Amino acid sequence: MRIDIVSVFPEYFEVLNLSLLGKAQAKGLVEVRAHNLRDWTHDVHHSVDDTPVGGGAGMVMKPEVWAECLDDLLDLAPAEFPMTMGDGAATDAAAYAATAGDAAAGGTAAAAASSGAVAATDDAAAADTVSAADTRVPADRPVLIFPNPSAPLFTQADATELSRAGHLLFGCGRYEGYDARIPTYYRAQGVDVREYSIGDYVLNGGEVATSVMLEAITRLIPGFMGNPDSIVEESYTGEGALLEHRQYTKPATWRGMNVPEVLLSGDHGKVDRFRRDEALARTSKIRPDLIERLDCQALGKADRKT
Ligand code: 6GU
Numbered sequence: 001m002r003i004d005i006v007s008v009f010p011e012y013f014e015v016l017n018l019s020l021l022g023k024a025q026a027k028g029l030v031e032v033r034a035h036n037l038r039d040w041t042h043d044v045h046h047s048v049d050d051t052p053v054g055g056g057a058g059m060v061m062k063p064e065v066w067a068e069c070l071d072d073l074l075d076l077a078p079a080e081f082p083m084t085m086g087d088g089a090a091t092d093a094a095a096y097a098a099t100a101g102d103a104a105a106g107g108t109a110a111a112a113a114s115s116g117a118v119a120a121t122d123d124a125a126a127a128d129t130v131s132a133a134d135t136r137v138p139a140d141r142p143v144l145i146f147p148n149p150s151a152p153l154f155t156q157a158d159a160t161e162l163s164r165a166g167h168l169l170f171g172c173g174r175y176e177g178y179d180a181r182i183p184t185y186y187r188a189q190g191v192d193v194r195e196y197s198i199g200d201y202v203l204n205g206g207e208v209a210t211s212v213m214l215e216a217i218t219r220l221i222p223g224f225m226g227n228p229d230s231i232v233e234e235s236y237t238g239e240g241a242l243l244e245h246r247q248y249t250k251p252a253t254w255r256g257m258n259v260p261e262v263l264l265s266g267d268h269g270k271v272d273r274f275r276r277d278e279a280l281a282r283t284s285k286i287r288p289d290l291i292e293r294l295d296c297q298a299l300g301k302a303d304r305k306t
Contacts, residue, residue, distance in 0.1 A: 058176030139166035147206030151195035163220035172206030245275035
């Protein structure tokens with residue numbers, strides 16, 4: 001898996017060379033490269049942001065700088081929106097027109113038609129590969145990920161899906177965010193673009209969120225973990241669908257506290273049932289939202305296996 005990270009603080013990612021990800025790089029399972037967004041600026045100040053259109057506090061990251069960088073890393077030629085290509089672009093163009101409320105989306109058909117830069121056939125093929133029903137990531141299609149506190153939550157299911165990708169590119173925004181046209185544009189270019197939040201709190205930028213997502217994704221790459229069983233165990237209820245049961249180690253009695261009796265019984269069926277009951281009970285108490293999302297069919301299957 002190739003992993004590119006773009007940030008104005010690329011040094012932040014030097015820690016990735018340590019730890020488990022360092023070992024995975026040494027084994028050739030992943031290749032991580034952190035890039036400085038400012039390398040794609042042309043002005044003396046290397047500026048990457050500008051004031052928000054419509055007013056307001058803070059700064060917004062400029063689309064031109066990001067585009068020069070992402071075009072380079074994704075090996076794409078510049079084009080005019082909307083590009084003439086597969087359904088993905090058409091849908092996105094429609095969505096864009098619906099939300100933008102200006103002539104930008106509809107008024108550039110001539111420009112798109114005259115732009116020889118868009119490989120329409122390749123993009124159409126790429127659009128065909130991923131339908132709404134099939135969310136698997138084809139290994140040859142890059143996935144562009146923008147951490148964004150106002151996006152859907154990143155889940156274990158997303159991590160599992162992205163662990164099968166061949167190329168991930170993280171675009172770390174800073175300040176008040178990035179120009180909203182950037183993800184729309186690359187989606188229309190046939191790139192699989194995702195925006196994710198890692199939780200309901202605000203961070204200063206996408207760097208920490210990127211390292212969180214990277215760790216969740218890369219540990220699922222086959223051969224990454226020393227003991228692949230630890231992943232299977234975690235996912236027996238459907239990949240992070242429930243909180244895990246509590247764990248104990250020896251001694252059986254410590255400072256007057258006993259481990260639950262059933263765990264010492266040697267009856268694997270009983271132990272499994274105890275743990276699943278506890279996982280369910282704790283989840284409904286601590287995270288009832290997870291119970292609502294539960295795939296009851298998957299749970300039934302897990303039951304029958306034991
Ligand atoms: Cl992805 N980015 C930022 N800046 N803050 C966040 C976040 C992402 N997820 C939760 N908070």
